Amino acid sequence: MTNPTCAVVLIGNELLSGRTEDANMNHIARRMADIGVRFLECRVIPDDKDVIVATLRELKEKYTYVFTTGGIGPTHDDITVECVAHLFQVPVERNAATVKAFEAYYKERMNEGVLKMADFPKGAELIANSLSIAPGFRFENVYCMAGVPKIMRVMLEGIIPSLRKGSEVFSKSVDVYAGESVISAEFERVQKQFSDVEMGSYPFAFEGKGCTSLVLRSDNTASLQQAYQNVISFLGHLGVEYQ
Amino acid sequence: MTNPTCAVVLIGNELLSGRTEDANMNHIARRMADIGVRFLECRVIPDDKDVIVATLRELKEKYTYVFTTGGIGPTHDDITVECVAHLFQVPVERNAATVKAFEAYYKERMNEGVLKMADFPKGAELIANSLSIAPGFRFENVYCMAGVPKIMRVMLEGIIPSLRKGSEVFSKSVDVYAGESVISAEFERVQKQFSDVEMGSYPFAFEGKGCTSLVLRSDNTASLQQAYQNVISFLGHLGVEYQ
Numbered sequence: 001m002t003n004p005t006c007a008v009v010l011i012g013n014e015l016l017s018g019r020t021e022d023a024n025m026n027h028i029a030r031r032m033a034d035i036g037v038r039f040l041e042c043r044v045i046p047d048d049k050d051v052i053v054a055t056l057r058e059l060k061e062k063y064t065y066v067f068t069t070g071g072i073g074p075t076h077d078d079i080t081v082e083c084v085a086h087l088f089q090v091p092v093e094r095n096a097a098t099v100k101a102f103e104a105y106y107k108e109r110m111n112e113g114v115l116k117m118a119d120f121p122k123g124a125e126l127i128a129n130s131l132s133i134a135p136g137f138r139f140e141n142v143y144c145m146a147g148v149p150k151i152m153r154v155m156l157e158g159i160i161p162s163l164r165k166g167s168e169v170f171s172k173s174v175d176v177y178a179g180e181s182v183i184s185a186e187f188e189r190v191q192k193q194f195s196d197v198e199m200g201s202y203p204f205a206f207e208g209k210g211c212t213s214l215v216l217r218s219d220n221t222a223s224l225q226q227a228y229q230n231v232i233s234f235l236g237h238l239g240v241e242y243q
Numbered sequence: 244m245t246n247p248t249c250a251v252v253l254i255g256n257e258l259l260s261g262r263t264e265d266a267n268m269n270h271i272a273r274r275m276a277d278i279g280v281r282f283l284e285c286r287v288i289p290d291d292k293d294v295i296v297a298t299l300r301e302l303k304e305k306y307t308y309v310f311t312t313g314g315i316g317p318t319h320d321d322i323t324v325e326c327v328a329h330l331f332q333v334p335v336e337r338n339a340a341t342v343k344a345f346e347a348y349y350k351e352r353m354n355e356g357v358l359k360m361a362d363f364p365k366g367a368e369l370i371a372n373s374l375s376i377a378p379g380f381r382f383e384n385v386y387c388m389a390g391v392p393k394i395m396r397v398m399l400e401g402i403i404p405s406l407r408k409g410s411e412v413f414s415k416s417v418d419v420y421a422g423e424s425v426i427s428a429e430f431e432r433v434q435k436q437f438s439d440v441e442m443g444s445y446p447f448a449f450e451g452k453g454c455t456s457l458v459l460r461s462d463n464t465a466s467l468q469q470a471y472q473n474v475i476s477f478l479g480h481l482g483v484e485y486q
Contacts, residue, residue, distance in 0.1 A: 013443055016282045017412075018272030019458060020445065022265070025287065029261030039259045041294075044268065044285035047443070051284075074424040075444045076431035106424075113424030132453070148446055169260075181317040181349075181356030188319035200256055200290070201318045202263065203391055210375070215262060 003166025003219075004064035006032055007041040009055055011070035011080060012147055015044050023149040024069045031156060036166025036219070037065065047071060052083040060087075060142055065163065067156075070147030072136060074113035080144050081137075085121035088139050093122040098135060105133050127155045167219040172228045177241040179203070179210035186234040187214065194227040196220050246409025246462075247307035249275055250284040252298055254313035254323060255390055258287050266392040267312045274399060279409025279462070280308065290314060295326040303330075303385050308406065310399075313390030315379060317356035323387050324380075328364035331382050336365040341378060348376050370398045410462040415471045420484040422446070422453035429477040430457065437470040439463050 008028050014020040025042050032039040040063060045051050052071075059066045071080035085092045098118040106114050117134040120126065127136035127143065129151055136145045136155045145155040176183055180201050191199045197218040204211050214231060218224040235242045251271050257263040268285050275282045283306065288294050295314075302309045314323035328335045341361035349357050360377040363369065370379035370386065372394055379388045379398045388398040419426055423444050434442045440461040447454050457474060461467040478485045 013441060014445055014458070015268075016272055016285070017460065018269055018274075018276050018282075019443075021269040025258075026261055026264040029259055031261075033261050039261075040289060042259070042285075042287035046283060073444070073446065074427040076427070076434050077443050109422075109425070111424060111428070113427030116427070117424070179352075181354060181360070182352070184317040184319070184356030184359070185354065191319050198256060200262075200320050201316070202257055203316065215257070217260065 003036050003038050004164045005038045005040050005062075006065040006067060007043070007059045007063045008039065009052075009059065009066065009068045010042065010044045010147075011047060011052060011068055012044075013046045013077070015070075016046055024147070024152050027149070027153060028067060028156065031160065033169060035160060035163065036168050037163060038166065047077045047079060049079055049083055049086070052080065053087050056084065056087050056142055060140065064141065066142045067159075068142065068144045069152050072117070072134070072144055072146055074116045078116070081119055081121060084124070084137075084139050084142060084144060087142075088121060088123075090122040090139075092119050094118050095120055095126065095135075098126070098133075101133055128158050130154055169217050169219050170221055170224055171215060171217040172224060173213060173215045174228075174231060174235070174242050175204075176212045176214060176235060177206065177209065178212065178238075180212045182238065182240060183212060183214070183235070186238065187231070190227055190230045190234070193230065194218075194223050196223050197227040199227065246279050246281050247407045248281045248283050248305075249308040249310060250286070250302045250306045251282065252295075252302065252309065252311040253285065253287045253390075254290060254295060254311055255287075256289045256320070258313075259289055267390070267395050270392070270396060271310060271399065274403065276412060278403060278406065279411050280406060281409065290320045290322060292322055292326055292329070295323065296330050299327065299330050299385055303383065307384065309385045310402075311385065311387045312395050315360070315377070315387055315389055317359045321359070324362055324364060327367070327380075327382050327385060327387060330385075331364060331366075333365040333382075335362050337361050338363055338369065341369070341376075344376055371401050373397055412460050412462050413464055413467055414458060414460040415467060416456060416458045417471075417474060417478070417485050418447075419455045419457060419478060420449065420452065421455065421481075423455045425481065425483060426455060426457070426478070429481065430474070433470055433473045433477070436473065437461075437466050439466050440470040442470065 120137045124137040124139045145152045200215045202213045367380040367382045388395045443458045445456045
């Protein structure tokens with residue numbers, strides 16, 4: 001597949017201490033699926049300069065796009081800007097237009113903390129933030145967004161129009177009222193027939209009974225439809241309920 | 244700090260496609276914080292043998308413990324067992340006691356799919372599953388658990404007594420009714436004074452107003468208390484509301 005790929009890096013001690021539950025990865029995953037960008041890896045890492053720089057250095061080479069969330073606020077633990085500047089070997093530079101926007105917004109509350117959010121790696125392109133002004137930024141294929149979910153979403157929607165789109169991935173699913181082990185042999189047989197369909201099975205409980213959700217995904221609608229028919233057919237032969 | 248460390252690997256295409264929202268990382272994070280194991284990295288990766296093997300190979304060297312979730316069921320996309328066997332260069336072996344337990348439980352529903360869940364890397368120690376029988380397993384410092392959150396939690400509680408505990412990490416927090424930029428300079432000043440206290444600030448909204456939660460964490464209760472007093476003191480000087 002020649003679809004573009006991406007990785008996500010969630011930056012923040014609060015995610016690893018358990019204080020905060022991530023609400024960004026799943027949203028990015030769904031939006032990337034919508035536009036045919038294959039999301040292949042996510043990492044959650046602490047506010048640690050060496051770790052952030054090493055992680056971004058590795059991932060920016062492996063994937064078409066790298067998206068980060070977190071670490072772009074005004075406090076001492078917000079170090080994404082200095083990490084990206086270090087990674088790309090450029091200085092950190094204060095952006096005049098952002099300072100101006102802050103002055104108009106913060107007025108007498110303007111201070112060094114606010115100004116820190118006007119600092120970006122030199123040469124970065126800013127990512128607009130219509131909710132709370134302080135922008136995100138892109139440097140080459142690394143896109144740095146806020147960690148606050150509402151702001152992250154606004155930034156992501158600002159980024160998406162500029163991304164290369166992949167072929168759309170279609171999916172079909174069927175809920176089976178039987179455990180995974182009942183369908184696993186037949187399901188695997190179908191998977192082997194359709195290498196261009198990604199087939200997954202996911203257990204769930206219904207009225208205390210083990211059930212299975214089967215999900216088929218492909219950018220080839222003909223294969224997807226055939227594989228789906230094969231699944232429906234073996235479910236009939238097995239005599240299990242499904243819908 | 245000599246506390247043990249850990250990484251978590253969430254295995255499953257469904258997490259990266261956005262179909263499923265992870266419910267395991269945060270739980271593991273909180274339980275590791277409880278017992279003083281430092282959770283330093285999480286990765287979310289697809290059901291891809293090369294990726295799983297390479298990820299585990301890297302992480303098992305870097306951390307005291309590696310915990311995986313997902314990929315231990317009966318279907319073709321459940322490949323954690325074969326990946327761990329490949330990583331440690333051991334064969335996959337059917338476990339007789341597990342087969343016996345399955346026979347008693349599944350009776351006439353016994354089949355190859357069920358039996359697959361009795362296969363483990365030779366030499367692995369099994370992790371009990373009181374909910375749905377099929378065990379997880381440990382090989383050296385790699386602990387492989389189910390992806391279904393309820394089952395994962397049971398397995399984790401089974402693992403925890405055998406883990407080396409670190410010194411407990413204590414925390415104090417204060418909610419400030421002002422934005423991060425208002426407190427960032429003073430907050431950083433305190434952080435610089437207390438290198439053994441990890442200080443983070445997290446924005447939240449209250450009645451539409453930007454507020455900030457300050458969190459201090461340390462295994463040194465004296466430092467923690469002093470740093471906290473310093474924070475309370477500067478909040479008073481700044482004249483911001485807090486609680």
